[in-house]
Amino acid sequence: MSVLIYADINNGVLTKNAYEAASYGAQVAKTTGTNAIAIVTGTAAGLEKLGNFGVTKVLHVADASLDNFDAHKIAAVVAQAAKAESATVIVFPHDYAGKAIAPVLSAKLDAGLVTGALALPNGNVVRKTVFSGKAFADVEINSAIKIISVLPNSVDKLETGGSAEITAFSAEIPTSRITVKEIKKESTELSLTEADxxxxxxxxxxxxxxxxxxxxxxxxxxxxxxxxxxxxxxxxxxxxxxxxxxxxxxxxxxxxxxxxxxxxxxxxxxxxxxxxxxxxxxxxxxxxxxxxxxxxxxxxxxxxxxxxxxxxxxxx
Ligand SMILES: Cc1cc2nc3c(=O)[nH]c(=O)nc-3n(C[C@H](O)[C@H](O)[C@H](O)COP(=O)(O)OP(=O)(O)OC[C@H]3O[C@@H](n4cnc5c(N)ncnc54)[C@H](O)[C@@H]3O)c2cc1C
Structure with a gap:
């Protein structure tokens, strides 16, 4: 059994949200007596830094065909990693990537999904905001595999000081239903959703x-x-x-x-x-x-x- 964390990257570098999800997943792993394992897809560097937030192993699928974001492909890869590591909890950041991949994965694995979690789970119950942040809902996940996406900046990142082992993970990557031809960035300014x-x-x-x-x-x-x-x-x-x-x-x-x-x-x-x-x-x-x-x-x-x-x- 393990907790699997999808750590997203931007231009080959881990995002702030990835570290938050890693820390969240590691805290869940600690309370359930399991290991926190991260999965990273596409060309990326500096993955060992996830160890500082409690992750013990990073599965890296360094296939350049995953560099352009495709939720369908990434969900297939994460599903294979979840199976290989017998993951019972899968954690995503509730950002652009997590919002797109987690629901696809939830359908694939027949797993209950809570999006936008605000706090660590209490047993199987996860707190999230509803009504545009005006109220909280406590949602119980009843399925064997549980998927949680964590709202950015809602749970403290705990630095544990550990180091993570990086392992190449070879996954079967499905043919894309879409092709990203080109990405034109509107600006080089700081990302609004990641800015402090x-x-x-x-x-x-x-x-x-x-x-x-x-x-x-x-x-x-x-x-x-x-x-x-x-x-x-x-x-x-x-x-x-x-x-x-x-x-x-x-x-x-x-x-x-x-x-x-x-x-x-x-x-x-x-x-x-x-x-x-x-x-x-x-x-x-x-x-x-x-x-x-x-x-x-x-x-x-x-x-x-x-x-x-x-x-x-x-x-x-
Ligand atoms: C279905 C729906 C969805 C919507 N979604 C959004 C949304 O996602 N985001 C959003 O922002 N709005 C949204 N709106 C619009 C929203 O209701 C407001 O109309 C809008 O937020 C008002 O924008 P504002 O505060 O910039 O302008 P105004 O309401 O015109 O307010 C301007 C403010 O500036 C102050 N002011 C004036 N001069 C100065 C000055 N010199 N110095 C300092 N202060 C000054 C005024 O006192 C006033 O409070 C939505 C509306 C609907 C119906």
């Missing part, structure tokens, strides 16, 4: 020409930029920056919302952030109710002051 800090702007910024200060603040803080939906709809910012119910759901450690009212549909995508800072001229803006820190003020006055303060702090 996000600086986000809304309609209160009046126009796209005013995003220079948002980008400057984000750059100084090593943050990604985001926006509210109307801002993307009216083409002030690209659609991939839109967060909320109909956009990306993010859970950074720090979310700075500037000139955003805090409508429920916006909050649905950001209310899992650890700390929320709101800058808005209207003291009655709904966002202040969800904020940890609030500044009632004009963004065009407050943000330049923040930029100056961060610069001063960094140069000190």
């Amino acid at each position: 800090i996000v600086v986000s702007g809304g309609r209160g910024l009046k126009g796209p020409e005013n995003w220079g200060m948002i980008e400057e603040l984000a750059h100084l803080l090593g943050a990604a930029t985001a926006c509210s939906r109307p801002v993307a709809d009216i083409d002030w910012r690209p659609h991939h920056e839109h967060v909320g119910q109909t956009g990306l759901a993010i859970r950074p450690n720090l979310y700075i919302a500037i000139g955003i009212s805090g409508a429920i549909q916006h909050l649905a995508g950001v209310n899992g952030s650890k700390i929320i800072v709101v800058i808005n001229t209207d003291p009655e803006a709904p966002f202040f109710k969800a904020a940890d820190y609030g500044i009632v003020g004009d963004a065009f006055v407050v943000v330049p002051k923040l930029i100056a303060a961060v610069k001063k702090l960094k140069s000190a």
Whole structure:
């Protein structure tokens, strides 16, 4: 018996979400007295680092045909690894990859699946958020094989200091139903779903020409930029920056919302952030109710002051 963790990679490097899933899986393995084994698909390096989060063995399927993401192919490979290692629990990060692969695998293995887990399981019961983060649900998995996808930034990563053995795993890779011809990246900016800090702007910024200060603040803080939906709809910012119910759901450690009212549909995508800072001229803006820190003020006055303060702090 074992706990198998799907550790995803981006450009050949393990993602932050992969380490979180590894740590989650290792903690489950510890409580169930089994081993935490990770599986990595495609060209990748630095896999031994998973050992620091409790993984004892990494199965590497280093086939370049898996470099382009294909959930159908990867699910087939993970299913073979699960069988080879007699995995009873399979853990995914609840990110782009996990959201696509876990349901396919669940159907393949006839396994119960809980998506977006917030905490370690209590026996067979896993807690997740429902109703756009407004409520929790405790879900019991009754199947022999259990699949859990872990919400990013929800469970502490435990550094155990161990080292993982890397083993080549040879799997039968099915023929693809689709062919990825080319991937064109929209930008080289920090991934919004992986960023620790996000600086986000809304309609209160009046126009796209005013995003220079948002980008400057984000750059100084090593943050990604985001926006509210109307801002993307009216083409002030690209659609991939839109967060909320109909956009990306993010859970950074720090979310700075500037000139955003805090409508429920916006909050649905950001209310899992650890700390929320709101800058808005209207003291009655709904966002202040969800904020940890609030500044009632004009963004065009407050943000330049923040930029100056961060610069001063960094140069000190
Ligand atoms: C089905 C559905 C799905 C939706 N999905 C999403 C979604 O995924 N994401 C999303 O964001 N929205 C979504 N919306 C839209 C949502 O309801 C709000 O309309 C939207 O979030 C408002 O965007 P905003 O806060 O940028 O703009 P506004 O509501 O116009 O708010 C602008 C804010 O800026 C403040 N402000 C003005 N001037 C300044 C200044 N100089 N300095 C500081 N503050 C200032 C104002 O006080 C105000 O609070 C959805 C709506 C529906 C119906």
